[in-house]
Amino acid sequence: MYVFEKRACEIVALYSALEKHGVGTALIKKVKQAAKQNGCTRIWLMTTNDNMDALRFYQKRGFVIRNVRINAIAAQRQIKPIPLLGNNGIPIRDEIELTLLL
Ligand SMILES: CC(C)(COP(=O)(O)OP(=O)(O)OC[C@H]1O[C@@H](n2cnc3c(N)ncnc32)[C@H](O)[C@@H]1OP(=O)(O)O)[C@@H](O)C(=O)NCCC(=O)NCCS
Numbered sequence: 001m002y003v004f005e006k007r008a009c010e011i012v013a014l015y016s017a018l019e020k021h022g023v024g025t026a027l028i029k030k031v032k033q034a035a036k037q038n039g040c041t042r043i044w045l046m047t048t049n050d051n052m053d054a055l056r057f058y059q060k061r062g063f064v065i066r067n068v069r070i071n072a073i074a075a076q077r078q079i080k081p082i083p084l085l086g087n088n089g090i091p092i093r094d095e096i097e098l099t100l101l102l
Contacts, residue, residue: 002031002043009035011045019053028061035102042101048073049094050086058098067097 001012011031016023035043044066047054059065072095073082086092 002034004035004038004040007039007041009038009040009043011043014045014054024057025061032100032102040102042099044097044099046095046097048086048092049096050088050090050092052087052090055096055098058100061100063098063100065096066099069095069097 001014003010003012009031014024014027014031016027031043043063045058045063047058071093073092076082082092084091
């Protein structure tokens with residue numbers, strides 16, 4: 001799922017039901033095509049500090065860390081339920097913004 005805002009494309013959600021078979025890479029390719037066609041100059045997304053798969057996946061595909069919001073999840077827990085522990089038992093704490101210039 002992605003949205004365009006001005007000249008940026010935000011990946012709101014990227015989910016692969018069958019991991020490590022090229023699905024995620026194919027989805028990124030499609031988003032890049034769509035973003036370029038709509039005149040976007042960058043693609044960006046937010047993930048959390050526990051999501052090592054996403055951090056590896058995106059950085060190996062050209063995305064760079066643009067911002068880290070330390071302890072941002074604490075504020076989000078006030079409005080929606082977010083577990084204390086995430087992937088690999090890592091405490092979910094920070095929001096990490098990744099971006100890819102087109
Ligand atoms: C992050 C995510 C989208 C990646 O999707 P994916 O379908 O596993 O992605 P791919 O298969 O294209 O690539 C994943 C790895 O599998 C490898 N791979 C792809 N096809 C393969 C195959 N046939 N055999 C072995 N490995 C393979 C890729 O090389 C890649 O490794 P790398 O990242 O070290 O280069 C997926 O893990 C996911 O849905 N996670 C949960 C939701 C999430 O966290 N989304 C991101 C936050 S917004």
